[in-house]
Amino acid sequence: MSAPLARQRILARLRAAPPQDIPAPTLPLAPMPASDEIRLDQFRRGIEAFHAEVIDARQRTWQTVLAEVCAAKRIGTLMLPPADLADLNPWPGGPRLSRFDRPIEMHKAELFDAIDAGLTIADGAIADTGTLIQADPRRMPRTLSLVPPIHICLLDPRCIYPSLQGALAATPWKQAMPSNLIFISGPSKTADIQQTMAYGAHGPRELIVLLTAGT
Amino acid sequence: MNAPTPIRFHANVRGVLANPVLRASFRGAMDFLMARRAAQFPAADAFEALRAQGEQIRQHSLARLPELLETLEANLQRNGIQVHWAETPLQACRLIIDLATRAGGDLVVKGKSMVSEEIELNHALEAAGIGALESDMGEYIVQLAGEKPSHIIMPAIHKTKEDIARLFADKVPGVDYTDSVDELIQIGRRVLRDKFRDTRVGLSGVNIAVAETGTLCLVENEGNGRMCTTVPDVHIAITGIEKVVARLEHVPPLLTLLTRSATGQAATTYFNWISGPRRAGELDGPREVHLVLLDNGRSGAYADIRLRATLQCIRCGACMNHCPVYARIGGHAYGTTYPGPIGQIVSPHMLGLEATQDLVTASSLCGACGEVCPVKIPIPDLLLQLRQQSQGNAAAPLLPGAGRGRKALQSISYQLFAWLYARPALYRLFSFVATRLRAFTPARQGVWTGSRAPLRPAARSLHERMKSRAGESCA
Ligand code: SF4
Numbered sequence: 001m002s003a004p005l006a007r008q009r010i011l012a013r014l015r016a017a018p019p020q021d022i023p024a025p026t027l028p029l030a031p032m033p034a035s036d037e038i039r040l041d042q043f044r045r046g047i048e049a050f051h052a053e054v055i056d057a058r059q060r061t062w063q064t065v066l067a068e069v070c071a072a073k074r075i076g077t078l079m080l081p082p083a084d085l086a087d088l089n090p091w092p093g094g095p096r097l098s099r100f101d102r103p104i105e106m107h108k109a110e111l112f113d114a115i116d117a118g119l120t121i122a123d124g125a126i127a128d129t130g131t132l133i134q135a136d137p138r139r140m141p142r143t144l145s146l147v148p149p150i151h152i153c154l155l156d157p158r159c160i161y162p163s164l165q166g167a168l169a170a171t172p173w174k175q176a177m178p179s180n181l182i183f184i185s186g187p188s189k190t191a192d193i194q195q196t197m198a199y200g201a202h203g204p205r206e207l208i209v210l211l212t213a214g215t
Numbered sequence: 216m217n218a219p220t221p222i223r224f225h226a227n228v229r230g231v232l233a234n235p236v237l238r239a240s241f242r243g244a245m246d247f248l249m250a251r252r253a254a255q256f257p258a259a260d261a262f263e264a265l266r267a268q269g270e271q272i273r274q275h276s277l278a279r280l281p282e283l284l285e286t287l288e289a290n291l292q293r294n295g296i297q298v299h300w301a302e303t304p305l306q307a308c309r310l311i312i313d314l315a316t317r318a319g320g321d322l323v324v325k326g327k328s329m330v331s332e333e334i335e336l337n338h339a340l341e342a343a344g345i346g347a348l349e350s351d352m353g354e355y356i357v358q359l360a361g362e363k364p365s366h367i368i369m370p371a372i373h374k375t376k377e378d379i380a381r382l383f384a385d386k387v388p389g390v391d392y393t394d395s396v397d398e399l400i401q402i403g404r405r406v407l408r409d410k411f412r413d414t415r416v417g418l419s420g421v422n423i424a425v426a427e428t429g430t431l432c433l434v435e436n437e438g439n440g441r442m443c444t445t446v447p448d449v450h451i452a453i454t455g456i457e458k459v460v461a462r463l464e465h466v467p468p469l470l471t472l473l474t475r476s477a478t479g480q481a482a483t484t485y486f487n488w489i490s491g492p493r494r495a496g497e498l499d500g501p502r503e504v505h506l507v508l509l510d511n512g513r514s515g516a517y518a519d520i521r522l523r524a525t526l527q528c529i530r531c532g533a534c535m536n537h538c539p540v541y542a543r544i545g546g547h548a549y550g551t552t553y554p555g556p557i558g559q560i561v562s563p564h565m566l567g568l569e570a571t572q573d574l575v576t577a578s579s580l581c582g583a584c585g586e587v588c589p590v591k592i593p594i595p596d597l598l599l600q601l602r603q604q605s606q607g608n609a610a611a612p613l614l615p616g617a618g619r620g621r622k623a624l625q626s627i628s629y630q631l632f633a634w635l636y637a638r639p640a641l642y643r644l645f646s647f648v649a650t651r652l653r654a655f656t657p658a659r660q661g662v663w664t665g666s667r668a669p670l671r672p673a674a675r676s677l678h679e680r681m682k683s684r685a686g687e688s689c690a
Pocket of ligand 1 (some may be wrong): 415476527528529530531532556587589592
């Protein structure tokens with residue numbers, strides 16, 4: 001159904017053009033910051049500058065901190081990923097828990113209209129830009145970090161790469177890209193009206209990162 | 216689409232220059248964007264090193280363009296993404312209409328895509344009975360107002376919040392006037408959220424396509440891009456053939472140059488790497504992903520090694536933000552999809568030099584665009600070159616419409632000037648007469664005095680004054 005000759009004709013025109021030989025650039029890898037803590041600090045400052053909230057839950061259980069966040073933000077319904085965090089049970093006074101365990105077609109009405117917050121686990125983060133990584137849509141459905149007005153994300157601070165380059169070098173993405181790799185730096189925002197920043201454009205208006213030493 | 220007659224640039228410019236509100240909007244917005252960008256590149260040498268990388272990555276990719284496009288196609292197909300090629304805007308629109316029709320969609324919800332503006336997709340869809348809804352806040356505002364984007368990054372930059380408040384109160388059912396930016400954004404959010412949920416076809420642009428992995432990268436802040444590419448059953452992406460890079464590691468330098476140059480951010484809220492539709496075991500994502508690769512004159516620019524540099528562009532908009540002409544006249548006056556310096560160098564190969572003959576002259580050649588361009592496109596040099604082609608003076612004009620910018624009076628004046636200046640005796644006679652008759656210089660001098668003081672010869676020519684000084688001694 002594609003205009004059948006278009007491909008051949010475009011490629012033929014490009015091939016008829018004068019050739020050029022320009023080598024691939026060498027891209028030196030930035031040195032790795034000394035320690036996990038330095039990377040965490042950089043990540044934290046970066047993502048906070050993008051208006052995300054970072055809560056260190058390493059000294060307590062993340063479940064306690066999650067309960068506090070839910071209470072403070074008046075979260076009435078919290079959606080969990082399909083299978084992860086299997087031992088998270090409803091707690092007294094806590095939100096109704098719902099699981100994203102069927103295809104989105106069966107969740108759409110709930111997801112768009114009834115869920116206050118989505119809970120996900122990050123597959124890592126990038127220090128120098130303050131960015132969370134979601135790299136497995138099977139475990140973390142794409143829309144769970146996008147559609148609910150609040151996104152709560154658990155991050156193990158030992159998985160923070162120094163830079164995007166560092167992440168590309170350390171992950172198997174080059175051999176096998178996930179169907180959707182998502183980088184998140186803060187809640188959704190726009191400055192489209194008179195350059196005034198407003199949060200909660202189409203995605204979450206709040207992003208809360210809980211640092212945990214394992215889930 | 217192809218404007219057969221020249222764009223009425225001069226008339227447009229007169230209109231905007233007389234509008235103080237519009238001028239203040241642009242001045243304010245440009246100052247804001249320039250300051251934001253400057254804050255992201257504090258160290259000049261680090262910026263230069265990054266720019267050199269960006270330039271080399273883009274040039275390297277372009278040098279291998281046909282091969283990379285084939286690799287990209289093969290890898291996208293392996294990932295389950297269907298690839299379509301279009302030589303012209305018309306072909307691209309037909310492809311997209313077909314895809315949307317097959318998906319059973321009567322509405323296409325769109326993320327920001329300048330290429331879709333370039334092919335005037337919304338009109339084509341509407342003519343085919345399919346609605347098109349812009350979902351980027353700026354694009355949504357512009358569409359609601361029945362206008363076109365005036366900036367490639369901030370489409371509604373020409374509007375004040377009061378303009379938008381009135382627009383929403385008029386056009387969005389059940390909305391009262393409010394000029395609170397937060398409330399206005401929430402209104403847009405509410406309207407569009409239902410559409411994301413219920414629409415079957417989503418459309419987006421592409422910022423970078425990675426050949427080796429078959430990946431489409433999208434940069435955005437709002438989340439509408441992720442909505443359009445994730446929630447509907449079918450995602451159609453459209454991009455120009457120049458956007459491809461060879462390898463994954465070529466992405467980081469371009470990405471950081473793009474987000475810092477465009478809006479002065481170290482990163483955008485979302486960076487979305489799409490390498491296929493929903494796979495087995497995944498619970499969301501589109502069932503089909505398509506990529507439309509558009510030529511529309513790009514292979515014509517590619518044929519000329521110098522003009523090929525225009526294809527290095529990563530569409531950051533920095534050249535517009537720093538252009539003294541753009542800052543004064545805004546985006547609409549150019550009459551083209553891509554305004555500002557980048558528009559001045561890409562529109563000729565898309566629309567031909569006849570339609571764009573005035574655009575290539577709309578520059579003081581101050582060089583600001585070339586200095587800020589994150590991939591080092593020599594925009595002022597290209598403008599000069601396009602001017603020569605437009606005048607029919609280039610050795611090998613390649614673009615359609617070459618020579619059409621030549622105006623008889625202008626070219627006679629320059630010939631006369633050249634002839635006179637090559638003959639010293641005649642020149643001296645001419646300047647003697649001109650200086651002696653200066654009292655008779657007409658006050659109205661055609662176009663020149665439309666906005667400038669009349670030209671009047673000096674009382675004595677420089678030659679005469681130098682001669683009289685030659686007798687003086689230096690005391
Ligand atoms: S020409 Fe350069 S500065 Fe202008 S939009 Fe393109 S990349 Fe940005």
